[in-house]
Amino acid sequence: MPKNQNLNDAVADVSQGDSVWLGGGDLFGEDNYEWNDGERFEWSNWDIGQPSNYAGEEHCLEMNYQTRGKWNDRRCCDEIGYVCQIPSTKSIPYEFSDFTVYSGNDASSYHDAQQFCERRRSRLVLLQTDEDLERLLSKMNAMDLKQFWINRGEHGQSCSSVTENVVTTGDCLQPMPFICEEVAPHDLHVSDEQPKIEPGTTFNVECSASGVPVPEVKWYKDGTYVPHQNQDIGKSTLLLGDISTADLGMYVCKAVSEIKGKHRIIKGYSFIEAASNLE
Numbered sequence: 001m002p003k004n005q006n007l008n009d010a011v012a013d014v015s016q017g018d019s020v021w022l023g024g025g026d027l028f029g030e031d032n033y034e035w036n037d038g039e040r041f042e043w044s045n046w047d048i049g050q051p052s053n054y055a056g057e058e059h060c061l062e063m064n065y066q067t068r069g070k071w072n073d074r075r076c077c078d079e080i081g082y083v084c085q086i087p088s089t090k091s092i093p094y095e096f097s098d099f100t101v102y103s104g105n106d107a108s109s110y111h112d113a114q115q116f117c118e119r120r121r122s123r124l125v126l127l128q129t130d131e132d133l134e135r136l137l138s139k140m141n142a143m144d145l146k147q148f149w150i151n152r153g154e155h156g157q158s159c160s161s162v163t164e165n166v167v168t169t170g171d172c173l174q175p176m177p178f179i180c181e182e183v184a185p186h187d188l189h190v191s192d193e194q195p196k197i198e199p200g201t202t203f204n205v206e207c208s209a210s211g212v213p214v215p216e217v218k219w220y221k222d223g224t225y226v227p228h229q230n231q232d233i234g235k236s237t238l239l240l241g242d243i244s245t246a247d248l249g250m251y252v253c254k255a256v257s258e259i260k261g262k263h264r265i266i267k268g269y270s271f272i273e274a275a276s277n278l279e
């Protein structure tokens with residue numbers, strides 16, 4: 001739901017100019033355009049000649065039909081790409097997990113299982129809620145795994161396992177199958193998404209993200225790595241000194257992890273504007 005120019009620029013960047021669905025349309029009344037959360041379009045970015053409602057059938061909202069970043073109304077049943085928006089306050093790491101099951105000869109004591117996963121830049125599978133358990137069991141039901149070690153997080157008990165679909169605590173030394181988990185970058189946070197900066201001053205923006213392994217976080221502008229940034233574990237701080245016109249614009253923060261040979265990426269944005277006219 002790109003409700004302003006800045007968000008629209010971000011979606012245009014993520015979609016790389018490919019045709020994608022946005023979360024809006026006029027499904028509930030011709031020309032009454034609204035976002036999927038029910039808000040009316042306060043701002044719009046229609047392409048020339050759009051919305052056209054061609055053949056009276058176009059009620060869904062597309063970006064990049066003919067012009068990058070511009071909108072078109074399109075038949076809802078057409079198959080094109082899409083961009084998902086994740087509320088930044090919501091944590092859904094489970095959806096980003098990849099699992100590797102170690103059973104049979106790999107069966108191990110609890111602490112050995114934990115260390116085994118960590119050496120592979122992963123962690124013993126984390127189960128904190130009943131929903132986590134249900135989702136894991138539904139993924140694993142093809143495995144016929146009756147018992148395996150799990151990680152109950154900082155506040156849970158050590159040496160927990162799932163035995164016959166129930167979470168229990170057992171003998172830490174008993175050799176048992178286990179599941180290692182890698183988690184794609186998530187919970188990305190940008191300290192200031194729309195800073196307004198006075199010319200000549202210094203300004204920093206921090207970007208951080210979680211994941212297992214911890215993602216590498218870097219800032220880019222116009223597709224190029226920004227040299228002035230402090231990279232740390234799971235975060236990077238953009239350092240802008242003596243701000244000039246050239247420093248304004250859209251900065252992209254990318255958090256990247258390599259999981260099972262693939263790069264998993266999440267992006268955040270900071271749109272830097274001038275607080276007053278720059279020389």
Ligand SMILES: [Ca+2]
Pocket residue numbers: 050051052053054058072073074
């Ligand atoms: Ca159209």
